Amino acid sequence: MENPNEATATAENSLDAATRLPNGWLSGWPWVTFILPMAVYMLVGSCEPKPPPGAGNGPASQVDVGAAESGVQNGLADSEMADEWEEMPAAGGSLFSLPYRYYPYVYTAKIVLTLLAMVLVWPGYQTFPWRVSWLSFAVGGVGVVLWIGLCHLRLEPMVVGPVDRFLGSFIPGLEEGDTPSVGLMSLLGTGERSAFNPLEHLADNPSWAYSFLAIRFLGLALLVPIFEEFFLRGFLMRFVIHEKWWQVPFGSVNRMAILVGTAVPMLMHPGELLASLVWFSMITWLMIRTRNIWDCVIAHAVTNLLLGIYVVTWDQWQLM
Template sequence: MVAWIAACELGIEPAVLAWMSASETVARSQFNPFSEIPAEGLRATFLAIRFAGLVLVVPVCEELFLRGFVMRYVQSPQWWTVSLSQLGVRALIVAPVYGALTHPGEAVAAVVWFSLITWLVARTGRFWDAVVAHGITNLLLGLYVCVFGQWHLW
């Protein structure tokens, strides 16, 4: 998470995106629920749903798709027979590429993070390690965003 925030805050992504002439196509909105939702109950409900999605839903769905299917399919069309600890170079390269494509506004941070989690999963062979790491990262990032008002990261 520190690498993600550092890469985003150092302004690496805007420079890369400007170089690619893509900065306007991947701009993120900066929705601040503390200023946009005046009713405390509605704001608390929004934050609870947002954090449930960040910490529970997104990690499971994204990791099922990426590590449960895509990486193993790249290794073999009979993907269900491939262990995560037996992935080849092509399959291992897919994760950071996927990260950059699905998080273009934070491409550098995504490549670093997806590479680290791919290393973890390739080392342990356990799918749920990726889900837990993803959930913890998203929780910490969500807390950082709320505490420090860095809504552009959310």
Template sequence: MSDPQKDDPAAAGASVDSGDQSSWRSKAAMIVPLAIFFALGAVIDTSPKVDGDVIDASAYLTLVAARVLLMTGSLIFFTRQIATQFQWSVDRLGVIVGIVGALLWIGICEMQIERGGIAWLGLSPDWLPEREGVNPWMAFPGAGERGVFLILRFVLLVICVPIAEELFMRGFLMRAVEVEDWTRLPLSQIGRTGLVVGTVYAIASHPGEAIAATLWFSLVSWLMLRTGRFWNCVLAHAITNLLLGVYVCLFERWWLW
């Protein structure tokens, strides 16, 4: 018996409204939210102004708040286009993959395999970029400001980034390299080229965690091909990020976020 989710174009990631799907807004919906994330990072300078500081806390709070506000606004603006291409559909596999993905990511990052490999080659580990590593209890001594930061940081981590990144990566990039009329390509039909390009993006956007990014991306891509459900991928991404954020705060592993 065939899988009804894979036989249903809408559930598998293809639109049933071909006119709206081919519009510029339908394509922009896949790209703009993540573009906002990177554009704000380039515009707002968070470099430390005091020796010994990791970051300019005030500027970083502004950056996180701006990202949450503008990315959420863009997702609301493009709600119709996103819903047309990817109807809401999730299952327990999304939850399972999210949990397994978090365990993989945390375990591999804690081993710091990438830095060990760089050192083995005789190169300086400083060659690999590091995250901001912001400790909220150090950067924001006031409980109120710290609370606002943590709320915004988790909204960005668990909601905005998973949706925006999956829209760009699986909604646009991995489909666009497969066929010209990419907005009609179901996720379950993405081929080898799309998978390779997606893996390259995952590594390029997480060079300091290249091995973890490769394995995590491969796991979620398996979920994508297995179920054909876009929102399953978002759910897995969100759960991984949530568990990572909780782990970071509980064990003070600030360099992981």
């Protein structure tokens, strides 16, 4: 049973964090702390090249057997095929359609700019008292198992496909044998990750390959958990409760807040709908249970760190 004194202290700290504003210019714009880093990350991320068409999410050597066989028939060496593949224009989703080989540079710029934004708003983060419970580590560990398992099931096409065909059946002029489709998965986004394996694509420059891998983990396991949880739970879930959202104690929810806390992440992970539904619901439960934003951050960080280790160890780059 929870200690009443601890529960009271938790509630008081939560209320204190909700009503306190950082000193200086951030006190006049409380939303900046929660939105700016996320906005920078998303804006720069819109410039990231995606895997080329037909590349899938696997390593370059496995992405398109047909293209590889064609290359061999034309006398192209494996290295030339890899170079040609990396120079292909990116799939839809990149603002400037940069070649795939530019991904490490764009991602690094994104992390640097996001980190600068986080430093700028750090006084706002400090208004939330730092404390962490063991439960956050447990939730993060269970979460990564569920995320990986549900992602490997690939249930999203089974869910979206029937809806796509139903909507497509209303398209005029369909002939017998046509497959009705409105391209719903394309409209939503396939949910594909960058799938960029630096140990393969940057193999000719090992120092840069491992440096970028470290940058990748910095973003995955440290920065993303902080600014994403502050945006989603520190701002958005409180914003739908009351117009003076900064006065809403952290961990307070209503039906709309719970819905937003699950639906928005699902929209951000359209190819991982089921995993997002389960995982972000778990973090919402943790938020309500502990009323501590740093528990949510730690659970997110533990999941992402273990996910990154799994990806590198088992060569599952489609998950990153």
